[in-house]
Each structure stands twice: as C-alpha cells, then as structure tokens.
Amino acid sequence: MRVVVVGGGSWGTAFSRVLANREHEVTLACRDAEQAGTIAATGRNPRYLTHTDLSGVNATAIEEAPFASAELIVLALPSAVYANVVPELPGTAPVLSLTKGLDPATGERLSTLVQGRPVAILSGPNIAEEVSRDLPAAAVIASDDRQLALRLQEAINSVTFRVYVNEDVVGVELCAAAKNVIALAAGGADGLGLGDNAKAALVARGLAE
Structure with missing residues (x-):
C-alpha cells in the first residue's frame, strides 16, 4: 500500500516504522523541508525518536508529498493545526487519523473536519517511543x-502492533481526548506524592465518567 504519513513528530515517526515493517511504501511528509532532507539522507529523524530506523521510509516536505498516488493518508498532526492542513490535502485517498483531542477553535471532533473522503480513527494506549522500539502495543x-x-486492520496488524476494529467513532474520539486529561491528573497525583491509592481512584473515577 502506498501511504503518506503527514507529520514528522514522534507519533508520525513511530507509525511510519510500523507501516514500513509491514512493507508498505511509506512517505513521511514533514512541515520542515530540512528535517525531511535529513531523514531521507540518514534514515533518522533529527528531532524526534532519533534512535528509530527509518531507512525504509521516504521523506519529503508536505508540499512535495505524493498525495495523488497515495492509497492512504495518515494524519499525525497536533490538533491545533489539524483544521488548517486537512482542507488542503490533495487527492481522494482515505484518511486514517492518529491525532487525539478536539478542534481547539470549535470543540468539534477532528474526524468531522475531513470532508469528501472516507475517514478512520486510530487510538489506544500508544506511547510513541515504545512503539518505535517494536515493543508490544x-x-x-x-x-x-x-x-x-x-x-486497515489487515494492513497494519503485526506481531507487536495489534489492531482491533470498532464502529463507535464518536466514543473512540471522545475517550481518546478524555484519557489525556486523566493522564495529566494522574501525573499531578504522582508529582504531589499522593500515592498509588489516590492515582488508582482518579483513574477509576475518570473511566466511570
């Protein structure tokens, strides 16, 4: 499958490796042409997850990415720029969104900003650094x-990256956004030294909400 991954941050880098491990033809499209050039020349992202081997991944600036021939576009963008990038995407390939959160300006779910093409959402307890090291996820x-x-499940599934399918797009998107709030609160509990009981209670009540 010919895939363009938009976003040269940690998650875009890690997911490009996931796709390359499945022998897809992957292009990592970066906002910064210099960053893309370094990845193309060295097989390493100079800014994020610098240990990750990207030797099987093409890299280019976003404006030069092969969207017209892509069979899938993967969006690994900050939610703050999502609404600006999505309307400018050329071609008609389906979108797989990795971005968690809501549109900061409107509060809308990010998938609703993708118009005129099929869209899917990928979410889970995925720490990019661990995924990039091929640890189970x-x-x-x-x-x-x-x-x-x-x-997409068939295209992405591997021994170390297991994918499940769900039809509840609204639930997956909202839970992905909410779990980050819970994670921040859990980190705050750690920082305040409140103990494991308090953190477990916070997570449990967060799940109930």
Missing part, C-alpha cells in the same frame, strides 16, 4: 465505513 480503528476499518 494495541490500538483500535474506528470508522463509519466498516470495510475501510477492516482493510
């Missing part, structure tokens, strides 16, 4: 288009 793909979700 799992995620869920949600889409209104079940066949798209199943095709």
